[in-house]
Amino acid sequence: MKKLIIEGKKELTGTIKIGGAKNSVVALLPAAILSNGKSVIYNVPNISDVDKLNEMLKSLGADIKYENDVIEIDTKNLKNQAISKEHSSSIRASYYFMGALLSKYHRAVISYPGGCTIGSRPIDFHINGFKKMGATVKIRDNTYTITAKKLHGADIYLDFASVGATINIMLAAVLADGKTHIWNAAREPEIVNVASFLNSMGAKIKGAGTNSITIEGVKELNNGIVEVIPDRIEAGTYLMIGILLGKDLIIDGVIKEHLESVITKLKETGAEFTIKGSKIYVSKAKHLTAVNLKTLVYPGFPTDLGQPMSTLLTQCEGESLFEETIYENRMRHVKHLNDMGAKIHLFDNSAIITGKTELYGEEVIATDLRAGAAMLVAGMIAEGTTTISNIEHILRGYENVVDKLTKVGAKIELVDD
Numbered sequence: 538m539k540k541l542i543i544e545g546k547k548e549l550t551g552t553i554k555i556g557g558a559k560n561s562v563v564a565l566l567p568a569a570i571l572s573n574g575k576s577v578i579y580n581v582p583n584i585s586d587v588d589k590l591n592e593m594l595k596s597l598g599a600d601i602k603y604e605n606d607v608i609e610i611d612t613k614n615l616k617n618q619a620i621s622k623e624h625s626s627s628i629r630a631s632y633y634f635m636g637a638l639l640s641k642y643h644r645a646v647i648s649y650p651g652g653c654t655i656g657s658r659p660i661d662f663h664i665n666g667f668k669k670m671g672a673t674v675k676i677r678d679n680t681y682t683i684t685a686k687k688l689h690g691a692d693i694y695l696d697f698a699s700v701g702a703t704i705n706i707m708l709a710a711v712l713a714d715g716k717t718h719i720w721n722a723a724r725e726p727e728i729v730n731v732a733s734f735l736n737s738m739g740a741k742i743k744g745a746g747t748n749s750i751t752i753e754g755v756k757e758l759n760n761g762i763v764e765v766i767p768d769r770i771e772a773g774t775y776l777m778i779g780i781l782l783g784k785d786l787i788i789d790g791v792i793k794e795h796l797e798s799v800i801t802k803l804k805e806t807g808a809e810f811t812i813k814g815s816k817i818y819v820s821k822a823k824h825l826t827a828v829n830l831k832t833l834v835y836p837g838f839p840t841d842l843g844q845p846m847s848t849l850l851t852q853c854e855g856e857s858l859f860e861e862t863i864y865e866n867r868m869r870h871v872k873h874l875n876d877m878g879a880k881i882h883l884f885d886n887s888a889i890i891t892g893k894t895e896l897y898g899e900e901v902i903a904t905d906l907r908a909g910a911a912m913l914v915a916g917m918i919a920e921g922t923t924t925i926s927n928i929e930h931i932l933r934g935y936e937n938v939v940d941k942l943t944k945v946g947a948k949i950e951l952v953d954d
Contacts, residue, residue: 539932541925541939543916544948545898548821549782551945555772555790556582556936557606557765560841561727563630564704565734565763566590567637569610570597571711572738576610576761582768582936585929589628593620619646622680626650628933632660632701635683636708639672645683662702666693670706670713690715690754698723698748698834704731710752711740719750725835726766726795734763769795770841771935772817774910777842777849778942779819780808781918786945788817798838802830802846806853827855827892832862844870844911850890851879852918857890870908873901877915877923898923903930910935917947926954 557580567590569576581587583606591601591608597618600611617638625631625648638645650660664674667683669691675682690713695702703723710717722728724746732745738758744750772791779786780803793800793812800812805828810819827850832840840863850857851874861867871881871888877899880891898921903909909931916923925931928951931938939951 538926538954539928540952540954541913541916541928541931542950542952543898543913543923543925545896545917545919545921545923547782547917547947548784549779549786549942549945549947550784552787552789553775553941553945555767555775555788556580558582558727558730558768559584559586559770559934560700560725560768561730562587562765563590563628564633564727564731565765566594566608566610567630567633568708568731568734569761570594570599570612570615570634570637571641571708571735571758572610572612572761573757574612574760576612576734576738578608578610578734579606579764581606581608581765584934584936585932586628586630586934589624590630593624593631593634596621596624617642617644620648622648632663633705633708635663635667635681636705639667639683639685640688640709640712643685643688645681647681649679649681660701662695662697662699663705666702666706667709669693670709670717688713690717690752692718692720694720695722700725700728703728703750707732707735707742707750707752710754711735711742711758712756713754715754717752717754719752720748722748722750723834724748726769726792730763730766734761737761737763766795767792768936769799770839772796773799773839773842774845774914774935776803776810776817776819777845778914778917779817780810780822780825781849781852781914783819783821786819788819789815791815791817798836799842802828802838806849825849825853825893827853827857827890829858831860834863840864840867841907843867844907845914847871847881847888847890848874848911848914851881851892851894851896853892855892857892858887859890860887862886867907869904870911873899873912874915876901877919895920897921900924900926903927906930906934913938917942
C-alpha cells in the first residue's frame with residue numbers, strides 16, 4: 538500500500554505547472570472510439586485513470602501510442618465486446634463506453650461503473666437518455682446490456698444538470714438519425730472540450746457550455762484532434778496551498794474563466810493573489826476570515842474543491858458554514874481533520890468550521906480522491922509529520938503530485954508500505 542509522508546509548514550516558492558483536466562480526459566479517451574480513423578489527444582495528464590482507460594481501449598482492439606503527454610489512438614482494428622467488471626469497477630468514467638459503443642455499434646455491454654464512494658451516483662439519467670433515443674436496456678447481475686436497432690434524435694430533459702449524463706448522451710447522439718436536444722445540460726468546461734473533440738471528427742454539436750445542447754447526427758466520424766484543457770480542480774487545490782504556504786509561488790497554465798467562482802470565494806476570505814494571463818502569483822495570506830460556502834453545479838463553486846476548501850477554512854478566523862449539495866458522502870474527511878486539531882461540527886451534509894486552529898501531523902486516510910486532496914492540504918500546513926494512506930485515490934486525479942510539490946519546496950515522500 539502506498540503512502541504519502543509530509544513534513545508540514547514548508548514555505549513554497551517557484552512554479553507549479555498545471556496538467557490536463559482529469560474530468561476531460563476520462564471522457565475524451567472513450568470518445569476516441571467513435572472515430573473511424575486516428576485521434577490525437579494532447580496535454581494528457583499523467584494520472585492512473587488514464588492508464589486504466591487505455592487498458593480498456595486496448596481490450597477493444599485500439600492501437601495506442603502514448604509518449605510524454607500525447608496519446609494517438611487508431612481504431613481500425615476496433616471490435617465491440619463487453620467491458621469487463623474488472624475494468625469497469627476500477628473507474629467511474631468507464632460509463633462513457635456505454636454512449637460511445639452504443640453510438641458506433643448499437644450495442645454496449647458493461648458492468649456497473651465503480652469509482653470513489655462519495656455518495657449515490659446513479660446512472661438513471663444516462664439510461665433514460667439512451668431509451669429516449671430508441672435503446673433497450675437490460676440489467677442482469679449488475680451488468681448493463683444496451684442495444685438499439687437504430688438510434689434516433691430525441692428531446693431529452695435532465696432533472697439534474699449531470700456532467701456524465703450530458704456527455705454520454707452527446708456520445709450516443711452524434712451518429713443517431715436526426716437531431717437530439719439536451720435541456721438543462723451541464724455547462725462545465727470539460728463538456729465544451731469533449732464537444733470540440735467530436736466536432737473535429739465531423740460531429741455537429743452546438744451549444745456546448747450552455748444549458749441547451751443540440752446534436753445533429755452524422756453518418757460517420759473520422760480523424761479527431763484535441764488538447765485537454767487545464768485542470769481547474771488541480772489549479773484550485775494548489776492555489777489554496779499557495780494561500781497557506783506560498784512565497785511568490787506561481788501556478789502556471791490556468792484558464793481564469795474556469796475558476797471564477799473559486800477565485801471570488803478565496804478573495805472573500807481575504808486571500809490576495811494576482812492573475813496575469815495563464816499564471817497566478819500567490820503568497821501566504823496574512824489573515825484569513827471565515828466565509829460561507831455552498832457547492833453547486835457549474836458555474837457555481839465546484840464540489841470537487843469543497844473538501845480542500847474545508848481545510849483552508851480551518852485557517853480562517855471565525856465560523857464558516859460549508860454546505861455540500863451534490864454528493865452526500867463528501868464529509869468523510871472531516872473526522873481526520875478533527876483528529877489533526879480542526880474544530881468541525883457536522884450536521885446532515887453540512888459543516889460548521891471554527892477557526893483559526895493549529896493542525897498537527899497525524900496518520901490519516903484518503904477516503905476518496907478529493908478527500909485525499911483535503912488531507913494533502915492539511916498535511917502541508919500541519920505541525921510535524923502527516924502520513925496519508927490509501928493515496929491511490931490522490932494519484933487518480935493529481936498528476937506527478939510529489940514531484941510538483943517537492944520542486945517548490947515541500948518535503949513530501951511517496952513510499953510503499
